[in-house]
Amino acid sequence: MSFHRNVAALRGRVPLAVAAAVALMLVFLPGADGAPAQPPQTVPKSVVRAADDALPTVTVVATGGTMAGRSDTPTSFQRYRAGTLLMEDMLAEVPNLDEVANVNSLQFGNKGSGGYTIAELYDLSLAVDNALKTSDGVVVTTGTDTMEEIGYFLDLTVQSPKPVVITGAMRPWTVIGSDAQANLFNAIVTAASGKTAWFGTVLMLNDEIHAVRDVTKTSSYRMDTFQTPEFGILGYVDDLKVRIMRMPARALRVFETRGRVVTTANALRNWRTPFDLTTIEKAELPRVEIFYNAQEAGGEAIDAWAAAGVEGIVTAGTGAGGISGAASQARNRAVQAGVMFASTTRTGSGSVYGGSGAVFPADSLNAPHARLLLMMALAFNDGVDEVRADFVEWASLQADITSALPSLQTS
Ligand code: SIN
Numbered sequence: 001m002s003f004h005r006n007v008a009a010l011r012g013r014v015p016l017a018v019a020a021a022v023a024l025m026l027v028f029l030p031g032a033d034g035a036p037a038q039p040p041q042t043v044p045k046s047v048v049r050a051a052d053d054a055l056p057t058v059t060v061v062a063t064g065g066t067m068a069g070r071s072d073t074p075t076s077f078q079r080y081r082a083g084t085l086l087m088e089d090m091l092a093e094v095p096n097l098d099e100v101a102n103v104n105s106l107q108f109g110n111k112g113s114g115g116y117t118i119a120e121l122y123d124l125s126l127a128v129d130n131a132l133k134t135s136d137g138v139v140v141t142t143g144t145d146t147m148e149e150i151g152y153f154l155d156l157t158v159q160s161p162k163p164v165v166i167t168g169a170m171r172p173w174t175v176i177g178s179d180a181q182a183n184l185f186n187a188i189v190t191a192a193s194g195k196t197a198w199f200g201t202v203l204m205l206n207d208e209i210h211a212v213r214d215v216t217k218t219s220s221y222r223m224d225t226f227q228t229p230e231f232g233i234l235g236y237v238d239d240l241k242v243r244i245m246r247m248p249a250r251a252l253r254v255f256e257t258r259g260r261v262v263t264t265a266n267a268l269r270n271w272r273t274p275f276d277l278t279t280i281e282k283a284e285l286p287r288v289e290i291f292y293n294a295q296e297a298g299g300e301a302i303d304a305w306a307a308a309g310v311e312g313i314v315t316a317g318t319g320a321g322g323i324s325g326a327a328s329q330a331r332n333r334a335v336q337a338g339v340m341f342a343s344t345t346r347t348g349s350g351s352v353y354g355g356s357g358a359v360f361p362a363d364s365l366n367a368p369h370a371r372l373l374l375m376m377a378l379a380f381n382d383g384v385d386e387v388r389a390d391f392v393e394w395a396s397l398q399a400d401i402t403s404a405l406p407s408l409q410t411s
Helices: 003-010 020-024 087-092 118-132 147-157 180-193 249-255 264-271 300-307 325-336 367-380 384-395
Strands: 045-047 057-064 102-111 137-141 164-167 201-205 208-211 235-238 241-244 288-292 312-317 340-345 359-361
Touching: 045 087, 057 087, 057 118, 057 180, 087 102, 087 180, 102 118, 118 137, 118 147, 137 147, 137 180, 147 164, 147 201, 147 367, 164 180, 180 201, 180 235, 180 241, 249 264, 288 300, 288 367, 300 312, 300 325, 312 325, 312 367, 325 340, 340 367, 340 384, 359 384, 367 384
Parallel strands: 057 102, 057 137, 137 164, 164 201, 288 312, 312 340, 340 359
Antiparallel strands: 045 102, 201 208, 208 235, 235 241
8 A cells, every 4th residue: 555545544534633732731841850740840842733634633742761862973872862852853853744643742851761750650641641632642752661661650540542652762863773763653653543542552662562561671772672472462553554453451341341332431431440640649659669589589678668668569479479488478577567469470471360368469460560550559449458459450451342242143
């Protein structure tokens, strides 16, 4: 299919929305590295381009990372300053965007992914939902180091089912052979296509689309670093073709009838998480830490975290979630002190089941993902039973759509 026929296929798929600027003005600029988020001091810079009524509107919410990196030389692939270039300037260098979408940008911040606080991610999530009030889709650019965490935070908290696509780059913008421009372009193509609506937040890098819940960074330098070990990719972007080969459980839940007909309201009820950040203060998001188990690992870290007021601890255990005797004893002490635990495996794939009381199984979530889910379950609930119920439901996210399928008669 030609470039223009593909563009025509994108056109008209999603109704145009404009006037993103007014909504975006309400968003906060995050604080400095490591510092607690401050009340808004500065209005973030948003850029709204002239609108073509035939095209969908995509807002790029930029946070920095390698994609916005300036290299020492055109060949210094690993010597660069991340979070330097402005999205407005980067978008101006990407060709043919005006044939894909009306693209606006919001410079939310400009630093490495690991520099963002949880309080800033709270602001980022509200900024994304705000942008989706007037845009057909949002692209979030971040560094790749904690992209799976930032993306899953959005997946758990963004209330709109419109497409949210997170992307970044393994090579800075200014080197030869950078993946930054192509990743930015393909993420916008993905969001503009509307094909990942209801999927929750997806990650697009290296032409591949992943469910952010399931994806993990597997290499410190390679451009195919993001992999989804258990379930594989959802689809890919080839030229302007967004090819979706499977739906994540999050999207399949839209078709669960639960005795009702599938209307937009019922679909939203099935799809939305209970973690609506507009109903809590950012200070209510509790501290949750990760304990990495190893041969004869000590339990002192667990004791210290409990004493420091950490409310949840995720264990990255061996095999099916095992932890050492000392860690297990420390966990028992911490549970007595009111700390709740989630069990994951350090193997890189597979599930953890079982657990009782204040020790919850994280199913197929990896430790960083389980940490964010435990944080949400703790913030939005009181008491072990309620926290466990929310945690287990969203950790073992599955869909049963048999009642929505035509029945098959045996002749
Ligand atoms: C970062 O995560 O901000 C640095 C690394 C990257 O963007 O790939």
